[in-house]
Structures are given as C-alpha cells and as structure tokens.
Amino acid sequence: MSLGQRGKRINWKWRELYVRLLSPSVFILRIDGRNFTNVLKDFEKPFDIRFAKAMVETCKEIMREFNPAFAYTFSDEVSFLFRELFGCRVEKINSIIASEFSSRLSLKLGIPVSFDSRIIYASFDEISDYLKFRQDECWRNHINSYAFYTLLKEIGDRRKTQEFLNGKKSSEIHDLLFERGINISKTPAWQRRGIMLYWEVVELEKEFEGRKVRFKRRVIIENWDLPLFDSEEGKKLIEKVLSYFR
Numbered sequence: 213m214s215l216g217q218r219g220k221r222i223n224w225k226w227r228e229l230y231v232r233l234l235s236p237s238v239f240i241l242r243i244d245g246r247n248f249t250n251v252l253k254d255f256e257k258p259f260d261i262r263f264a265k266a267m268v269e270t271c272k273e274i275m276r277e278f279n280p281a282f283a284y285t286f287s288d289e290v291s292f293l294f295r296e297l298f299g300c301r302v303e304k305i306n307s308i309i310a311s312e313f314s315s316r317l318s319l320k321l322g323i324p325v326s327f328d329s330r331i332i333y334a335s336f337d338e339i340s341d342y343l344k345f346r347q348d349e350c351w352r353n354h355i356n357s358y359a360f361y362t363l364l365k366e367i368g369d370r371r372k373t374q375e376f377l378n379g380k381k382s383s384e385i386h387d388l389l390f391e392r393g394i395n396i397s398k399t400p401a402w403q404r405r406g407i408m409l410y411w412e413v414v415e416l417e418k419e420f421e422g423r424k425v426r427f428k429r430r431v432i433i434e435n436w437d438l439p440l441f442d443s444e445e446g447k448k449l450i451e452k453v454l455s456y457f458r
C-alpha cells in the first residue's frame with residue numbers, strides 16, 4: 213500500500229484489473245507475427261521453406277512443453293487447441309505462449325521476432341468450422357502473395373502493385389499468374405492448405421536383454437499435405453486430432 217497523488221492509499225494489487233479474466237477450459241489460441249512483412253524481407257518470396265520449417269519446429273517445441281491437441285500454421289500465424297493452461301488465466305496464457313514462441317523462433321531465425329496472441333472461444337463441435345475459416349484465409353493469402361510478388365517484379369512499386377490487384381477476383385488472379393507460368397492450383401500443398409501438427413500413438417518394438425519388447429509411444433505428426441478441412445477426408449482427420457482431448 214502507498215500514498216497516491218491526493219494522499220489516498222492505493223492498493224496496487226487491486227489495480228491488476230485483468231488478472232481475474234479467465235478462459236474456457238478448452239480454447240483456441242492464435243498467435244500472429246508482428247510486422248513480418250518487414251521481418252522476412254530477406255527471405256524467399258512469397259514462401260520460404262526455411263521459414264516454414266522454423267515455424268514447424270517451434271510449434272513442436274510448444275506442443276512438447278504445453279501439450280495442445282494440435283497446431284495449425286500458415287504464413288506467420290499459428291492456431292493451437294489447448295486445455296486448462298495456467299489456471300485458465302487469460303493474461304498469463306497469452307503472454308507466456310507468445311513469448312515462448314517468439315524467443316524460440318528468434319533463436320532459429322537469428323533475428324528478434326515477436327507475436328501477438330488471442331484466445332478464441334469455440335465449443336468442441338465448432339472447432340472444425342474455425343479450422344475451415346483459417347484454411348480459407350490460408351488459400352486467400354497464398355493467391356494474394358503469389359500475385360503480389362509476381363507482379364511487383366513487373367510494376368516495380370509496392371503501392372502500385374497493390375492498387376492494381378485490389379478488387380480483382382481470384383479467377384482473374386489465377387489467369388494473370390497462369391499467363392506468367394504459375395499454376396496456383398499446383399503449388400505445394402503446404403502453401404495452399406497450411407501445415408498441421410498433432411499427436412498420434414504408435415507401436416514400437418525394441419530389443420531388451422535379448423527379447424523383443426513392444427510398447428506404445430505418443431509422437432508428433434507433421435502433416436505438410438493436408439486435405440481440405442471441409443472434405444470427408446478433412447473431417448475424419450479433425451475428428452482423429454480432437455479425440456486427443458475427448
């Protein structure tokens with residue numbers, strides 16, 4: 213307790229107004245890189261496999277440390293599905309996951325990076341719809357990035373390139389790129405649909421004192437060749453991934 217400006221006693225603990233803000237017990241958390249347009253200016257455009265691999269490796273470390281059911285990533289964002297983290301304290305969850313991710317990725321890239329973080333409420337049955345929402349964004353981001361960087365080479369000015377593309381339909385962009393030798397429906401699946409990491413139980417066999425011993429182990433699967441989340445195959449995959457928390 214200390215004396216404030218008008219001589220009133222202030223209990224500074226009470227001014228931690230947001231400490232009681234709580235998350236649901238199961239929640240989605242999405243982080244997004246701050247100013248990555250500039251941070252990644254020396255990386256290959258529109259997609260750099262080295263950056264994608266660094267993101268995936270960092271997701272794996274977060275999965276081992278905090279045990280989410282999945283991580284779904286594209287561009288500079290990741291969505292996780294967590295259960296009961298830090299007594300559901302929103303400030304703690306957002307700040308710790310963002311800083312763990314940022315510091316681990318900074319070490320891999322050799323440049324300082326930071327991420328913002330938000331919690332998204334979704335009931336269990338709504339999670340597949342959320343994933344479809346992010347996968348649609350991945351597809352839009354993929355088309356726009358290819359179009360932007362391909363046309364920037366011709367136009368030479370970022371603002372003019374963006375103005376030229378504004379309001380163009382995706383079929384028009386498809387044709388523009390096709391004329392320039394890029395078929396955006398044939399680019400690598402991870403660029404079009406994102407990358408998902410999740411747990412799977414595998415059975416392994418080892419020699420132990422001359423005898424074969426079978427045992428089960430939880431491993432992280434990296435899926436760089438995802439189906440569309442709203443296809444039959446996609447729905448089955450999500451069902452399997454969510455069974456980790458059921």
Ligand SMILES: Nc1nc2c(ncn2[C@@H]2O[C@H](COP(=O)(O)OP(=O)(O)OP(=O)(O)O)[C@@H](O)[C@H]2O)c(=O)[nH]1
Pocket residue numbers: 244245246247248249250252253254255256257258259260261263264287288357
């Ligand atoms: N060069 C390069 N850039 C990438 C890659 N992946 C994502 N980006 C860039 O990262 C940026 C992500 O978009 P945003 O999150 O909307 O933009 P931002 O600059 O991070 O801005 P804020 O998130 O608002 O701070 C885009 O400009 C992408 O082009 C990559 O593999 N290579």
Ligand SMILES: [Mg+2]
Pocket residue numbers: 244245246247248288
């Ligand atoms: Mg960003």
